[in-house]
Structures are given as structure tokens and as C-alpha cells.
Amino acid sequence: MNPVHVQQIECLLTLADELHFGRTAERLGCSQSRVSQLVAALERRMGVRLVDRTSRRVALTRFGGQFVDEVRPAYETLTSVIAGAHERARRGALRRLRVGFHGSVYEEVTEAFRRLRAEHGVGIALSEIPLGSPFSAVLAGELDAAMVELPASEPELTVGFRFPPQDRLLAVASWHPLARAEAVHVEALAGLDVLHPRGDAPDYWRAARVPRTTPAGAPIRSTMGISTVQEGLALVAAGEHVQLVCRPLADRAARGDVRCLPVEGWGEGHSSQLGLVWRADRAVPALRALAALLDEEFAGAPRSPAPPGVPAAPRASG
Template sequence: MGGLELRELECFLVLAEELHFGRAGERLYVSQSRVSQLLRALEGRVGGRLVERTSRRVRLTPLGEGFLARLGPAYEALAAAVEETRAAASGVAGTLRVGFVGAAGAGLSRALRAFHAAHPACVAEVAEIPFADPFGAVREGAVDVAVVPLPVAEPDLVVGPVFSRHRQTVALPVRHPLAGHAVVPAAELAGLPLVRPAGPAPAYWRAAQAPSDVPGPEVTTLQEGVALVAAGRGALVLCGPTAGQLRRDDVVFVPVEGLPDSVLGLVRHRDGDNGRVRAFARAVRECA
């Protein structure tokens, strides 16, 4: 490789794209004469002219065209290797496992896209976790972080950041007396049998998901809950974006007036902090 300079290669690639010494210099933050110097040095190394320049235009020579075809992919691979190594050095490499309750909404999708763009050496995998056990997967190490409806008051879990707030809705059978209303007052929910999470979810969390004194059916997943609503077994409270992803012809989703907004939070185990988790938390914060 005989003292090959990456700056010369970068200059050639930019000039091949712009076909204009002035614009190439602007992109490289150097003068036009510096672009010419770098090009001449590179041509000296390869032993031939790569670019033809006249008073009217700039174009690649046949040698330059062939060099560009080989150099472009090699330079991209080199840049990717540097970026992946940088990510590995900062701890943002490998696999990040992200759990979610109910549906992977737009906020989570935006955060995942931003995370992948910033950390290509780390693969984020997603998995639905049970409505009945929102914290178990984090505690067992099945996921590194989980997107869970608040409140979360577990001493072994850390919450944050939070996603945007959304209005609550109630899922009702299409023939329910309240199904045709524009909104349902929160007071009306107190008299409805609301679907609630079964299993090990703590009492305060279960109460927040089903604010009613009337016993309703217990389910493991939100899909089960919507199916029971369609069968006329009860109603189900859930946030607007989740409702949008669970829609079906035999269920109506009506906004609820008077309930606190639904808030999703990113949850991890207190002992589960690492570079991948911190980087994903930054992506959530930036996309919120």
C-alpha cells in the first residue's frame, strides 16, 4: 500500500461524485488547490491519470472509472469496520433485547430506527411480554429493557425515560350502550366489568389498568382481552395508539374523559445497566 493516504482516497471519491473541484473542496472543507494537490498525489501513487480536467468540464478517465468501481465498496467497508469497532469499544455492540406489552407502537419503532442508525454493530430484538406479568421478563433476564405502562413502583427496577403521553380509550362490544358515544366519562367505567391482567402483576399496577370495582375477566395478553370484549364479557381500558393496532370490526374504541393519560416507560433491572441499554435510553429520549 506504500504510504497510501486515506485523505487522498476520500478526495477522489468526492471529486468523482461532484465532478467539480470547487464543490469537492467545499465538501472536504479544503481549498480547490488542495483538492488538486491530493489528486496529483494519488495519481502519482497509482501511476496514471484518474481525472481529466478542461476549462469546461471534469470527468473520470477510463482508469479512474475502474478505480472508482473498486474503491467505492472497499472504502464503505473500511468506514463500516471503523464504526463497528468504535461501537464495540463503547459497549454498544452485540444484541439488545427489548420487550413490550401489548403492541409495539410508533414511539418504540422510532426509537428502534434511531438506535440502529446510531449503532449498526448492535442488533435490537423485540418480543411481546405478557400483560399479566409486565416485569417478569426483565427480572429473569429474558429482555434487557421493557416498554411498560406506568405506574412502576418496583424497588429492583429503574424507570426512564418515558414515551409520550396518550389519552385512554375503552374497548366495548359494538352493541354496547356506550359504543356510540363520542366520549365515555371515567365515572361510567366504575360500573363496568373491566378486563384486567391475571397472574403475578402487582395489585397497584393491575388496578391502574382496570379502574373499576366490578370484577371482570382476567387475561394474559391484550389480544385475549380484546377477544373477550368482542364476546361481550367486559370492557378493556388501553391507550389510544395500542387501540389503533388492535382494532377489529366487532369492537369499538371510545376515548375516556377524566382518566389520567396513559404513559409508557422504559424499564430495566437495577443491575442491568450497560452501554447498549444507555444508548437505547438516549434514543427513546431523543424520539419522545
């Protein structure tokens, strides 16, 4: 059976609007006879008369009207999908950016996602990244970008945006002696067993997560690795371990058997900072657009002064 040509559909839909072969031909940029032929071909193909036409009057048949009602949305969906893809191709953009995240997704970020979709036609496929493997998915090309804790000094990676630094808190079990205090001093970490992320993260990154020593030089124990935040909190609640978390995470993952305390006495700069990271060799325009949007959304908020787009300097690691 002859395939139905898009042209025939387009012609029928236009004719349904105009109810006039001449004007239809004009709108379609072809001759009137072509319109006649296209409609006739479609009718032959469908085996029904779709348009009742005399030299004085053009009207859809009952069947033709229902056919138009059905086909028009389907046809428009198809053409708009193609047009959208074409537009994206023209801009070198992608349908969906695959973005991974650590911890929590700030509201400013979801807003940036919304605007990215609205203003650039690029959607987001969001996925959580295992705690201890911040870079591997991006490096492997499975993700286009990741919002992960800095530092990120991999040579292949670019830090496109730096989120405002956040205080780091210490999560301890509610019944733990430390939990009674308002805050805890860094040096107290020396006596504790701090949880560290388990994964294939580089060494300098692990060290920045859980310092090897306190500022005074006392070694910090870390005998247990975790893969997810929930895992960590459960272990903290059990009481044998403590965990360093950033403030948004502490707010979100609140549970009764865990308390989060400010940590005093870090040297300066010992805050937790997330960054939007991507592979330098795969920087698509949409990524830069996302970084720009994040920049706008976080404007005014306290934020690292490092300009976006340059590789991050490795954080001092102990």
C-alpha cells in the same frame, strides 16, 4: 494437515492487490522474504501454485485468481465481524439489546431502533411481553429492557425514558348500549365488568391498570383476566366485558365488532403512559443511548416532565 494461517490469507490478498512482493511486505509491515515464505507456505498447503512470479512480473494464476475471489469476501466478513465485536467490547456494548414491549411499538421507537443500529452498532431483539407480567422478564435477566406501562416502582428497576401519556379508551362491543354514545363517564364503569391483565405483576401496577373503584368510590368489577390483547378484544366483542386500552392500541387493533370510547371524568393524570424500564444493576451504555434517542425522537411531543434515569414514583393506586 497444517492449518491455514490468517496471515497467509492476508498476505495473499494484499499480494493480489499489489502484485509486488516488496510493496506487499511494506503494507504488511514485514520483510519481503516473509511474504515470499507466506505465499509459498500457502501454496504448499493448498497444493497448487497461486501466484506466477518471475523476478520481473507477478501475476495470479487462474486458480489463484479464483481462490482470491472466493476467499476475499469470506476473509473480510470474518475480520469485520471480529473488528465489530471488538469495537462493541471496547464500548461495553452488546450486539443486540433484548427489548420487550407491551401493546404497540410507536414509529418513533422503530426510528430510534434504526438509529441505535446505525449510530451505535447495536441491534434490537424485540419480543412481546405477556400483558400482565410487565417486569418479570427484565427482572429475570431475559430482557435488557422493556417498554411497558407505568408505574414501575420495583426497587431494582430504573425508568430510563417516559413515553408521552396517552388517553385511555374503553373498548365495548359495537352492539352494546354504551357504544351508541360519543363518550362514556368514569362512573359508568361501576356497572361493568372490566378485563384485567393476568400475570405476575405487582399489586400497585394492577390497580393502576384497572382501578378498584371509580373516583366517586363505586367499586369496579373485574372478574376476568386476560393474557393478550386479542384475547381481551374477543371477550369484549362477546359483550360480557369491557376493556381499558390506550389510544395507539385502539387505533391499531380496530375491528368491526368493538368500539372504543373516550372516558370522561377521571381525575387528572389518569392517562396511560409507557416507560422504558431496565434493571438498575445492568444498565449498559447502549440502554442509555436508546433512551437518549427516544428522547430526541419524541422531542416536541407532549410528554411527562419527569427526567429519564430516575426511578419512577409509584402511581397512586386505589
